[in-house]
Amino acid sequence: MHDTGTESTGNTAQPARRTVLAATAGVTAALAAAGPAHAAAPDDRRLRALVSRMTLEEKVGQLFVMRVYGHSATAPDQADIDANLKEIGVRTAAELVAKYRVGGIIYFTWAHNTREPHQIAELSNGIQKASLALPRGLPVLISTDQEHGIVARVGEPATLFPGAMAVGAGGSRSDARTLGRIAGRELRAMGIRQDYSPVADVNVNPANPVIGVRSFGADPRAVAALVAAEVAGYQASGVAATAKHFPGHGDTNVDSHTGFPTITHSRELWEKLDAPPFRAAIAAGIDSIMTAHLMVPALDDSGDPATLSRPILTGILRERLGYDGVVVTDSLGMEGVRTKYGDARVPVLALKAGVDQLLNPPDLDLAWNAVLTAVREGELTEARLDESILRVLRLKSELGLFRSPYVSQRGVDRTVGTRAHRASADRIAERTTTLLVNEGRLLPLSRRRYPKVLVVGADPASPSGTTGPPTGVLAGALTELGFTATALSTGTAPSAAAIAKAVAAAREADAVVAATYNVTANSGQKTLVEQLVATGRPVVAVAIRNPYDVARLPSAPACLASYSWTDVELRAVARVIAGRVRPRGKLPVPVQRADDPEQVLYPIGYGLSY
Numbered sequence: 001m002h003d004t005g006t007e008s009t010g011n012t013a014q015p016a017r018r019t020v021l022a023a024t025a026g027v028t029a030a031l032a033a034a035g036p037a038h039a040a041a042p043d044d045r046r047l048r049a050l051v052s053r054m055t056l057e058e059k060v061g062q063l064f065v066m067r068v069y070g071h072s073a074t075a076p077d078q079a080d081i082d083a084n085l086k087e088i089g090v091r092t093a094a095e096l097v098a099k100y101r102v103g104g105i106i107y108f109t110w111a112h113n114t115r116e117p118h119q120i121a122e123l124s125n126g127i128q129k130a131s132l133a134l135p136r137g138l139p140v141l142i143s144t145d146q147e148h149g150i151v152a153r154v155g156e157p158a159t160l161f162p163g164a165m166a167v168g169a170g171g172s173r174s175d176a177r178t179l180g181r182i183a184g185r186e187l188r189a190m191g192i193r194q195d196y197s198p199v200a201d202v203n204v205n206p207a208n209p210v211i212g213v214r215s216f217g218a219d220p221r222a223v224a225a226l227v228a229a230e231v232a233g234y235q236a237s238g239v240a241a242t243a244k245h246f247p248g249h250g251d252t253n254v255d256s257h258t259g260f261p262t263i264t265h266s267r268e269l270w271e272k273l274d275a276p277p278f279r280a281a282i283a284a285g286i287d288s289i290m291t292a293h294l295m296v297p298a299l300d301d302s303g304d305p306a307t308l309s310r311p312i313l314t315g316i317l318r319e320r321l322g323y324d325g326v327v328v329t330d331s332l333g334m335e336g337v338r339t340k341y342g343d344a345r346v347p348v349l350a351l352k353a354g355v356d357q358l359l360n361p362p363d364l365d366l367a368w369n370a371v372l373t374a375v376r377e378g379e380l381t382e383a384r385l386d387e388s389i390l391r392v393l394r395l396k397s398e399l400g401l402f403r404s405p406y407v408s409q410r411g412v413d414r415t416v417g418t419r420a421h422r423a424s425a426d427r428i429a430e431r432t433t434t435l436l437v438n439e440g441r442l443l444p445l446s447r448r449r450y451p452k453v454l455v456v457g458a459d460p461a462s463p464s465g466t467t468g469p470p471t472g473v474l475a476g477a478l479t480e481l482g483f484t485a486t487a488l489s490t491g492t493a494p495s496a497a498a499i500a501k502a503v504a505a506a507r508e509a510d511a512v513v514a515a516t517y518n519v520t521a522n523s524g525q526k527t528l529v530e531q532l533v534a535t536g537r538p539v540v541a542v543a544i545r546n547p548y549d550v551a552r553l554p555s556a557p558a559c560l561a562s563y564s565w566t567d568v569e570l571r572a573v574a575r576v577i578a579g580r581v582r583p584r585g586k587l588p589v590p591v592q593r594a595d596d597p598e599q600v601l602y603p604i605g606y607g608l609s610y
Helices: 017-023 029-034 044-052 056-062 078-087 093-100 117-132 164-170 173-189 220-236 267-283 310-320 345-353 364-376 382-398 409-415 419-430 470-480 496-506 524-534 547-552 567-577
Strands: 064-066 104-107 141-144 240-246 288-291 326-328 434-438 452-457 484-489 511-516 539-543 558-561 600-602
Touching: 044 382, 056 064, 056 364, 056 382, 064 093, 064 364, 093 104, 093 117, 104 117, 117 173, 117 409, 141 382, 164 173, 164 220, 164 419, 173 220, 173 409, 173 419, 220 240, 220 267, 240 267, 240 310, 240 326, 267 288, 310 345, 326 382, 345 364, 345 382, 364 382, 419 567, 434 547, 452 470, 452 496, 452 524, 470 484, 470 511, 470 567, 484 496, 496 524, 511 524, 524 539, 539 547, 547 558, 547 600, 558 567
Parallel strands: 064 104, 104 141, 240 288, 288 326, 452 484, 452 511, 511 539, 539 558
Antiparallel strands: 434 558
């Protein structure tokens, strides 16, 4: 699972462990006896001794998890150096660690941290080497958002799995556990030890613009079971799972990245609907929980976002639910947490509320100094900081970072994107595809009767690390399965000209597959499907994001839901269309009628097969 050898990692030799121990003046040696990850409880006495030797500035740094641009800890591209200087005032990840002594670093695709697995492993080693070489240096907890489905920061050739709602459609706790175990092994092999997944939000609002298919579904008990299973899988691999977004982001029509949502659930409804997945995560031994930047007046009527709410984070999460693991904020650059208070107040208020890790502030220098000043002026006590630092150090110890902070290229080769892992992802995806309509038993589609297939439809930007575009992936997969398939992208808002072109092409085909993406009442996608059906050619509609599309496509003789447009799910859809596998998915959310949203068209658990 995890290699701690000292062979070369790319162009630079990995430092010998004894050199690192010497450089850190015995800090890590004091923890070498902490035992294997998640076996025995870490030795708090030794961890407290580490805390007692830290300067106040070092303590403040341990509370922050920061972004940094670049593929290398010491030699990023010039454009990334420029971005770092502009946003953080440092040139590299190594300088970030040295200046602010940050306890964690988060990887993003857009920050150019995740080009490919070997590079990611070398970046992780470079960050650890830079931090451990400092006086009283500590290992860095490296994290990322690897939810799978539509949110993934590490792409091909790493193994990419179906997202949460697809897993919800599969309904298998074993599959959720397998996903966590394999994905965790691959992240750990690249030096990433904290994953901001799974999403524990119960998505009961079809208009939710930010959660949607990132949730396992709308049934709190089913979501709770899958959250617990995925947590168990990740943490068995030595990676900290993170349930998000507490106290629940599933019933909002505002995106907290760009606005400040309010959840209007009563306390009783929150207990029944939103709380169960978080309770299940805690019972499963979850290592970290992420806060939500939204207001829940029934839990705290102060008007503060949950991230800054002591009644929610300390009163409910810590005291009522009995959680004593790490609490991490959602990104402090999001509008939902910045609306009421300025960027200097947010980190201080978050710590007062009960947060342990401050994630990705827009201005690190401002936030770091604000916390420092709050301690020096008595608004925050040093003991309060120590409490959070101890939780963070416990987690680092449990994850084996004090014993073996480095990873190896051999470990990457042995673990990341292996044939067995990718086969597991394919099998899981096959169990998620959901058949909602199949008039006249159109599906499975006969290669003899319908050899020429036209694939049209929406081609949203492909999720990170997948090949795309969806129409091309579907056409390629169908061609491999014996059809002659061609792709024609018509977009998410097809014009009259694009529709006419697709209709003309359909007349030359034997059957049409139409990929739809969040169809609305007046959408050109709806018109496209209607006009394709009017040609008399059999049309198979595939909802490649929200399954609610089926309600707006009453004319389509066959409708499938894939819950995402990642390669692994689109290839599974192609195998279902071709009859290589039977559709087995069941709706994890209800689909309401388009003309009367109070009426359920297809209930939770609905799904056809053949």
